[in-house]
Amino acid sequence: MQSDTSGGDQYRMRTLEAWADTFVPGAKRWPDDRAIAGAAAGPGAVDAGAVELLETPATGVSDGLDSLAKALNEHAEAWAASHGVTIDDSVPAFVALSYADRAAVVRMLIAPDHPEKDIWILVALFCFMAFDTAAHMRTVDAIATGHPGLTAMGFAKPDADGLWRFPYFSYGKQLASLHPGTTPAGDPA
Amino acid sequence: MTTAERTDIVVIGSGFGGAIAAYHLAAGGAKVVVLERGPWLSTEEFEHDFILGSSSTRIFEFVAGRGMSVLGGNCVGGGSVVFFATMPRAPSFIFERQGSIGRRLFPAAISRETLNPWYDRVVEALPVHRQEWNEVTYPGGLWAAACRHAGHTANPVPVAIDTAMCTNCNWMMAGCRFDAKRSLLMNYLPAAISHGAQIRPLHEVQQLSRNDDGSYRVHYSVIDDEDYRIQTGSGAIDAKIIVLAAGAGATPVILQRSERTLGAMPFAVGRYFSGNGERLNTAVLNEDKVREVLGLSRPGGQAYRANQIGRGPSVASWDRLDASLPEFSRFSLEQLYFPPGLGTILAQAAGPDGPAWFGPEKKEMLRQWNSWLTIFTMSEDDNEGVFGPPPPSGNAVRISQQMLGQGNLEYKPTKNTLRGWAESDAAVKDILERDGLAKVMPWTNEVVGAYTVHPLASCRIGDDPATSALDDGHELRNHPGIFVTDGSAVPCGLTVNPALTIAALAERAMPGIVAAARERGVQVKYGAPAPGGVASATRAVDRTAA
Numbered sequence: 001m002q003s004d005t006s007g008g009d010q011y012r013m014r015t016l017e018a019w020a021d022t023f024v025p026g027a028k029r030w031p032d033d034r035a036i037a038g039a040a041a042g043p044g045a046v047d048a049g050a051v052e053l054l055e056t057p058a059t060g061v062s063d064g065l066d067s068l069a070k071a072l073n074e075h076a077e078a079w080a081a082s083h084g085v086t087i088d089d090s091v092p093a094f095v096a097l098s099y100a101d102r103a104a105v106v107r108m109l110i111a112p113d114h115p116e117k118d119i120w121i122l123v124a125l126f127c128f129m130a131f132d133t134a135a136h137m138r139t140v141d142a143i144a145t146g147h148p149g150l151t152a153m154g155f156a157k158p159d160a161d162g163l164w165r166f167p168y169f170s171y172g173k174q175l176a177s178l179h180p181g182t183t184p185a186g187d188p189a
Numbered sequence: 190m191t192t193a194e195r196t197d198i199v200v201i202g203s204g205f206g207g208a209i210a211a212y213h214l215a216a217g218g219a220k221v222v223v224l225e226r227g228p229w230l231s232t233e234e235f236e237h238d239f240i241l242g243s244s245s246t247r248i249f250e251f252v253a254g255r256g257m258s259v260l261g262g263n264c265v266g267g268g269s270v271v272f273f274a275t276m277p278r279a280p281s282f283i284f285e286r287q288g289s290i291g292r293r294l295f296p297a298a299i300s301r302e303t304l305n306p307w308y309d310r311v312v313e314a315l316p317v318h319r320q321e322w323n324e325v326t327y328p329g330g331l332w333a334a335a336c337r338h339a340g341h342t343a344n345p346v347p348v349a350i351d352t353a354m355c356t357n358c359n360w361m362m363a364g365c366r367f368d369a370k371r372s373l374l375m376n377y378l379p380a381a382i383s384h385g386a387q388i389r390p391l392h393e394v395q396q397l398s399r400n401d402d403g404s405y406r407v408h409y410s411v412i413d414d415e416d417y418r419i420q421t422g423s424g425a426i427d428a429k430i431i432v433l434a435a436g437a438g439a440t441p442v443i444l445q446r447s448e449r450t451l452g453a454m455p456f457a458v459g460r461y462f463s464g465n466g467e468r469l470n471t472a473v474l475n476e477d478k479v480r481e482v483l484g485l486s487r488p489g490g491q492a493y494r495a496n497q498i499g500r501g502p503s504v505a506s507w508d509r510l511d512a513s514l515p516e517f518s519r520f521s522l523e524q525l526y527f528p529p530g531l532g533t534i535l536a537q538a539a540g541p542d543g544p545a546w547f548g549p550e551k552k553e554m555l556r557q558w559n560s561w562l563t564i565f566t567m568s569e570d571d572n573e574g575v576f577g578p579p580p581p582s583g584n585a586v587r588i589s590q591q592m593l594g595q596g597n598l599e600y601k602p603t604k605n606t607l608r609g610w611a612e613s614d615a616a617v618k619d620i621l622e623r624d625g626l627a628k629v630m631p632w633t634n635e636v637v638g639a640y641t642v643h644p645l646a647s648c649r650i651g652d653d654p655a656t657s658a659l660d661d662g663h664e665l666r667n668h669p670g671i672f673v674t675d676g677s678a679v680p681c682g683l684t685v686n687p688a689l690t691i692a693a694l695a696e697r698a699m700p701g702i703v704a705a706a707r708e709r710g711v712q713v714k715y716g717a718p719a720p721g722g723v724a725s726a727t728r729a730v731d732r733t734a735a
Binding site for chain 1: 593
């Protein structure tokens with residue numbers, strides 16, 4: 001049974017899921033899903049594997065995820081207190097926020113003058129990459145298994161050897177006049 | 190004093206500046222060692238794969254700075270392995286630019302006319318060719334048609350790509366699996382090796398020192414071939430001449446770190462960095478309007494939906510490369526493709542409170558990814574980048590196992606740069622939003638600052654010692670025998686893709702570097718022809734003569 005409670009691994013996972021869901025939001029996985037806010041239809045960054053990617057050692061952020069989750073919830077608590085928002089303490093503070101409030105916390109953390117901006121942007125980038133590139137999987141496997149992000153984007157399927165080729169690629173005709181100063185070699189004058 | 194390996198010439202970096210130097214010096218008879226911090230991949234190792242650890246992260250580097258992120262190559266062949274091989278010459282007016290210093294930025298000896306013979310050499314060597322319209326990709330054709338509709342011209346760009354071998358897979362940034370891209374792995378580097386040059390991958394130069402006999406000692410670390418954060422060893426090599434070509438994001442950092450051992454650097458080392466005035470706009474096309482307004486359709490009936498198909502840029506509009514316009518108002522607008530991730534994260538959708546790079550509206554924009562058209566501005570920025578203190582090693586603190594690092598480049602765009610960007614944003618919008626063709630938004634600069642795939646000018650040539658680190662022969666001022674031949678030597682943004690100009694300037698510098706080597710007792714002569722078939726023929730002749 002799924003749980004959004006604030007204990008142990010769940011605390012970290014649900015916090016990271018809520019963070020990832022802020023960048024590429026998705027539909028709730030079950031009716032009382034708290035981590036995914038449900039701000040958009042269809043699968044989002046969480047379903048695309050954002051937490052799995054963040055937990056990949058090659059990212060360089062996997063060792064720090066416990067403290068990142070803790071810091072994020074502390075920022076969320078502070079933000080809620082300063083904005084008069086009451087937090088349900090049965091779930092991590094960031095998870096307790098609405099989508100709009102989570103987005104406001106994100107904007108605060110990545111603002112140009114925020115001292116922790118670099119790390120928050122880094123973990124945001126990986127959440128996007130999980131959806132846009134499935135960087136935790138072989139791309140051919142991601143395509144074959146219907147990865148939500150690459151599928152939503154309409155990323156084409158490769159040939160049987162796992163390589164992409166597009167034999168039809170050109171409208172095949174002149175579509176504009178050349179700059180009058182173009183040199184015989186095709187350079188600007 | 191400890192003993193170190195000795196050679197005639199050490200070349201630091203194996204991109205355009207390093208490969209061209211290695212070839213000419215080795216072909217001329219010098220003992221050449223090339224130290225390259227990245228790995229050495231063969232064609233079969235260039236993967237179509239986004240997974241961390243594949244060639245897309247092994248050979249590519251993204252260094253976030255303070256207001257400027259630099260994207261570049263990290264492998265044998267440098268930028269030429271990961272770039273889009275778009276190679277136009279710089280417009281004539283560029284060589285007359287004054288920037289904000291009130292005097293010509295390029296040395297008096299260099300103009301488009303005087304550089305043309307050196308451009309010709311590189312064009313022959315790679316080779317570079319002018320594309321015909323039937324080689325132009327769907328995104329390039331769409332951009333051309335939109336430009337014509339708005340009363341503008343548009344040109345297929347010159348490229349170093351064998352388009353007959355190209356599959357239009359758009360995986361160029363992970364290296365070319367089909368040997369269609371004419372990277373340095375196909376010409377200068379194998380020719381240099383055939384003349385005896387040694388290339389050592391995963392050797393990251395940290396600093397230089399001077400020996401009592403006037404030669405230089407190059408201190409390097411050996412980098413783990415999978416986790417670039419790990420150094421597996423270190424060493425040093427002595428040479429009479431140093432050719433520094435680690436790229437505009439790394440060359441000044443090596444020199445800054447060497448100040449302790451070499452003495453004061455010229456003021457311009459690590460200053461006057463230019464991001465080539467780069468800026469991106471993403472349009473989401475209305476497919477019906479593409480058909481109705483531009484009359485375009487593909488076999489099978491689709492109007493466009495071809496963002497994924499192609500080979501980076503294939504068409505640019507050069508109408509704003511007009512010498513009569515004021516400086517900082519001139520730019521080219523080039524159709525471009527970046528793969529997902531790099532090409533999608535910073536793109537913005539229209540959100541409820543303004544442009545949004547994340548959230549529900551952005552997700553909806555991603556769903557239309559195949560109808561995207563990305564337009565790349567290259568403009569005249571103000572050389573406002575300054576490198577802060579060097580990190581403990583390399584040019585960045587490496588965060589991830591590969592690809593991602595944090596550097597110390599500070600960049601606060603001036604009013605001049607911002608004006609050029611605003612004018613180019615308006616020009617793109619005017620062309621692509623006409624008659625409802627598309628919705629256009631610039632990429633955000635809020636996340637990683639400005640960004641460039643063409644870092645330049647951080648150790649530049651010039652006639653004025655106060656504002657240039659190198660003389661017009663590319664020799665580092667006050668440090669004879671150290672030459673810089675990479676993009677850091679280019680004095681300013683070029684308004685076009687700079688690879689051909691970097692390469693032409695490196696070619697131009699070679700006779701002087703050979704002469705300097707001879708003065709230091711190296712048995713070397715200048716005069717090797719363009720590499721390629723000619724190189725093997727030359728070697729055969731040499732053998733016969735011997």
